Amino acid sequence: MSTTAGSRDVMHAVAVALAWLARWRLPLVGLVAAAQALVLAYMVFDRESLLAHGREITLDVRPVDPRSLFRGDYVILSYDISRVPNELFQGNAPRPGDRVYVRLSRAGDGAWKPAGVTKVFPANPGADDVVLLGIADARWWNVTKDSTIVTYGIESFFVPEGSGRAIEAEIRPGKVQANLVVGANGTAAIKALVVDGTRIEAEPLF
Amino acid sequence: MWIGRGQFARDLARWREAGWVTPDGEQKIAAEIASRRRGPGLAGALGILGVVLLGFAVMSFVAANWQDMSRLLRLAIIFAGLLGSYAAAAVLFKRDLDVFAHAAILLGVAIFGAGIMLIAQMYHIEGRPPDAVLVWALGALGAGILLRSRASLAAAAPLFALWSGWESVLLHAPHLPLLVAAAVLGAAFFAERWRPGLHITAALVTGWVIWIGYIDSPMPREQAHWITAAIGLASAGVFLWLLHRAPHVDVSGASEFGASLFGVSVETVASPLLGYAALAAFAGLFAMQFVQDPSTATLALLAAVTLALLLAMIVYGLRTGQRHLVWLGYCGFSAEILALYFQTVGSLLGSSLFFLIAGVIVIALAALAWRLHGLEERRMGALP
Numbered sequence: 366m367s368t369t370a371g372s373r374d375v376m377h378a379v380a381v382a383l384a385w386l387a388r389w390r391l392p393l394v395g396l397v398a399a400a401q402a403l404v405l406a407y408m409v410f411d412r413e414s415l416l417a418h419g420r421e422i423t424l425d426v427r428p429v430d431p432r433s434l435f436r437g438d439y440v441i442l443s444y445d446i447s448r449v450p451n452e453l454f455q456g457n458a459p460r461p462g463d464r465v466y467v468r469l470s471r472a473g474d475g476a477w478k479p480a481g482v483t484k485v486f487p488a489n490p491g492a493d494d495v496v497l498l499g500i501a502d503a504r505w506w507n508v509t510k511d512s513t514i515v516t517y518g519i520e521s522f523f524v525p526e527g528s529g530r531a532i533e534a535e536i537r538p539g540k541v542q543a544n545l546v547v548g549a550n551g552t553a554a555i556k557a558l559v560v561d562g563t564r565i566e567a568e569p570l571f
Numbered sequence: 572m573w574i575g576r577g578q579f580a581r582d583l584a585r586w587r588e589a590g591w592v593t594p595d596g597e598q599k600i601a602a603e604i605a606s607r608r609r610g611p612g613l614a615g616a617l618g619i620l621g622v623v624l625l626g627f628a629v630m631s632f633v634a635a636n637w638q639d640m641s642r643l644l645r646l647a648i649i650f651a652g653l654l655g656s657y658a659a660a661a662v663l664f665k666r667d668l669d670v671f672a673h674a675a676i677l678l679g680v681a682i683f684g685a686g687i688m689l690i691a692q693m694y695h696i697e698g699r700p701p702d703a704v705l706v707w708a709l710g711a712l713g714a715g716i717l718l719r720s721r722a723s724l725a726a727a728a729p730l731f732a733l734w735s736g737w738e739s740v741l742l743h744a745p746h747l748p749l750l751v752a753a754a755v756l757g758a759a760f761f762a763e764r765w766r767p768g769l770h771i772t773a774a775l776v777t778g779w780v781i782w783i784g785y786i787d788s789p790m791p792r793e794q795a796h797w798i799t800a801a802i803g804l805a806s807a808g809v810f811l812w813l814l815h816r817a818p819h820v821d822v823s824g825a826s827e828f829g830a831s832l833f834g835v836s837v838e839t840v841a842s843p844l845l846g847y848a849a850l851a852a853f854a855g856l857f858a859m860q861f862v863q864d865p866s867t868a869t870l871a872l873l874a875a876v877t878l879a880l881l882l883a884m885i886v887y888g889l890r891t892g893q894r895h896l897v898w899l900g901y902c903g904f905s906a907e908i909l910a911l912y913f914q915t916v917g918s919l920l921g922s923s924l925f926f927l928i929a930g931v932i933v934i935a936l937a938a939l940a941w942r943l944h945g946l947e948e949r950r951m952g953a954l955p
Contacts, residue, residue, distance in 0.1 A: 383719070386717060386719055387719070390664055393718055394661045394664065394718060396717065397717055398658070400713065401653060401679070401710050405650065405653070405687065408691070408694075408696070409646060460742075462738075462741050462742040500699060518696065518697040519695075520697050521697045554695065554696070555695045
């Protein structure tokens, strides 16, 4: 087939496709609207079902910084489990952006500690263990001799506008815990922050 | 070549006076030009601008007012806004008010993005931020392709750029998937036969290439701007080849340039792309000289190469009538000289020596420009 015929075929196909799009324009507007609405609805459904059915655990947190330009006020949270000991990667140093499953076990003092890291969901986690899906943030400044930073998507918590700094000032000296829910696939979400025994709830839907 | 209406009217009058066009012919040509579609027009432009403002209103709505409403009410507002925009688009299409319908589609795309951010905020979803940007970009791309909305396609470009830039920062490596996004976007613009889309796509890819130079390699503070320069020079070579080799290979016989790609002449595509390739090459060379900290000998060598390439581009642009290359060359030349001045003054050369050398170079350039000007005059004069 000559290039000319090939180029003519493609031109023809494009013209046919454009005519088709023009003909079905109104249904397509509905399709695009429905698809985008479904994406948003899925985000809501996914979180609501996680919050409703996930397993609850509580972690100690350390707030870091309370301000975001576009998203209202929020506190950035850091956890003890954010630093994962390098020996748990079993020689497979993670690349930045790698998905990792971090298995948490309860230590003697009741605190959750990383006990294992795998690239796929672990086959037989202990009955009491919790598995969290995280992303290895293994850029050079986040990797020390002993540990690598892993983020779990639970590092920020939005608070009413203007109250970020107040809350932070209040909680810095005190003991802060995060009440989390963990889904069957390892996704975690914050249900509430507990500041010196006072719960700041993520709001309910209604 | 593209000229404005005013310029064309003046040329037309001149041609009539020269006797090349009859007065009757002049009127008919003017009427024909005036009857052509004028693009979106003022009303459409205002509609689009209004939508942009509304989009920002929706975005700042995310930051403000957040504690006063119940979560359900907020969700209801997002969904009503989203579906309402597309419903408005459908109604406007039905009434043949296409320009406003496209503005409504753009509003829908903006609310889609705001919705993603707002829901992420409501549910404390941190996740991977670039994933959220990607979903938004895909929403804009889908709406742009299916509804033939050029504005949505154009909006998808900066979103893809943000997504890819963010990913490469997180991954600490060049982010190849952007090229797939750019290819799809470029194909969509191509199908629409929308020329500014070519520039948008080329700018997206050029930005990506330049950004490669700024991604830290695993060794801290070591950057690879030479890759940017190499990619820029290599693609410039390809486009030059296309411009000068391909037109003589008669592929289609359909276009006056000999070769054509799906009815678009190679020249109309390769000539602007050559400008983008030159821009990438210059950005790489510039960063190698002034962002990194080369030795004096390396700096002198790089500066000489850069200036020679810029001069070659100016001469080439003048000789082939590709004016955008001439202007890019002038701008690059000025930037290079200015940066060299700041780099060298008071240090290795001393300012008086710098001005002496710069003066000699500028005078030499003036002489060159004078000769080239004469050359062009003769060329123009020789035209029938």
